[in-house]
Amino acid sequence: xxxxxxxxxxxxxxxxxxxxxxxxxxxxxxxxxxxxxxxxxxxxxxxxxxxxxxxxxxxxxxxxxxxxxxxxxxxxxxxxxxxxxxxxxxxxxxxxxxxxxxxxxxxxxxxxxxxxx
Amino acid sequence: xxxxxxxxxxxxxxxxxxxxxxxxxxxxxxxxxxxxxxxxxxxxxxxxxxxxxxxxxxxxxxxxxxxxxxxxxxxxxxxxxxxxxxxxxxxxxxxxxxxxxxxxxxxxxxxxxxx
Numbered sequence: 001x002x003x004x005x006x007x008x009x010x011x012x013x014x015x016x017x018x019x020x021x022x023x024x025x026x027x028x029x030x031x032x033x034x035x036x037x038x039x040x041x042x043x044x045x046x047x048x049x050x051x052x053x054x055x056x057x058x059x060x061x062x063x064x065x066x067x068x069x070x071x072x073x074x075x076x077x078x079x080x081x082x083x084x085x086x087x088x089x090x091x092x093x094x095x096x097x098x099x100x101x102x103x104x105x106x107x108x109x110x111x112x113x114x115x116x117x
Numbered sequence: 118x119x120x121x122x123x124x125x126x127x128x129x130x131x132x133x134x135x136x137x138x139x140x141x142x143x144x145x146x147x148x149x150x151x152x153x154x155x156x157x158x159x160x161x162x163x164x165x166x167x168x169x170x171x172x173x174x175x176x177x178x179x180x181x182x183x184x185x186x187x188x189x190x191x192x193x194x195x196x197x198x199x200x201x202x203x204x205x206x207x208x209x210x211x212x213x214x215x216x217x218x219x220x221x222x223x224x225x226x227x228x229x230x231x232x
Contacts, residue, residue, distance in 0.1 A: 042222030056219050108159040
C-alpha cells in the first residue's frame with residue numbers, strides 16, 4: 001500500500017450536481033496531483049498542488065477546481081457535472097521534484113469511481 | 118499539446134513468451150516513467166528513466182529510453198500470470214515550463230497471459 005487514501009471510493013451523481021473528492025497524501029509528501037482516468041484510457045492530468053498552491057494545470061475547464069490544505073491533504077471539486085465526467089479520479093502524492101527536471105516518484109491512491117447519470 | 122502514444126493497445130501471450138510495449142512522444146521528454154495497473158486497481162510506479170539511451174532492468178523487466186528521448190520500451194522476458202495488467206508510460210515534456218510537472222500518460226498496453 002502507498003499510504004495515499006481517497007474518499008469516497010464510489011459515488012453516483014446526476015448531471016448538474018457538484019462533487020467533492022478527497023485525498024490524503026503519503027506522510028512527508030507536499031505535492032498532490034489529480035488525474036482523471038476514463039474507462040480504457042490512461043490517466044489525464046488535471047492539476048497539481050504544491051504547498052497549497054496550484055502548480056500546473058492540464059486541459060480541464062474551470063469547473064474543475066482544487067484545494068490543498070496545510071497538512072497537504074487535497075480536494076478536487078467538480079461543478080455542473082456532465083455525463084463525460086464519469087471516470088476514476090486518482091490522486092498521487094510526491095515530494096517536490098529535485099533540480100534538473102527529475103520527476104519524483106508519484107504514489108497513487110486507490111481512486112474514486114464517479115458515475116454521472 | 119504533447120501526445121504520448123503506446124502500441125500495441127492489447128497483447129495476449131502464452132505464459133513463458135516475451136512481451137514488449139512501445140511508447141512514443143510527440144515532443145522531447147525530460148524523463149519517462151512506467152506504471153503498471155492491475156484490473157480494478159490503481160497505477161503503481163515501476164521505474165523512471167532520465168538519460169538518453171538509458172537501459173534499466175528489474176528482474177525480468179527491461180526498460181529503455183531512446184537516444185532522442187522521444188521513445189521508450191518495456192520488455193518482459195518469460196511472462197508469468199502475475200504480469201497481467203495494463204502498462205502505461207508517462208512522460209514529462211522537456212520544456213513544460215517552470216513549476217509545472219505535468220505527466221502525460223499513454224493509453225496503455227493491456228497484457229493478458231494465457232496459462
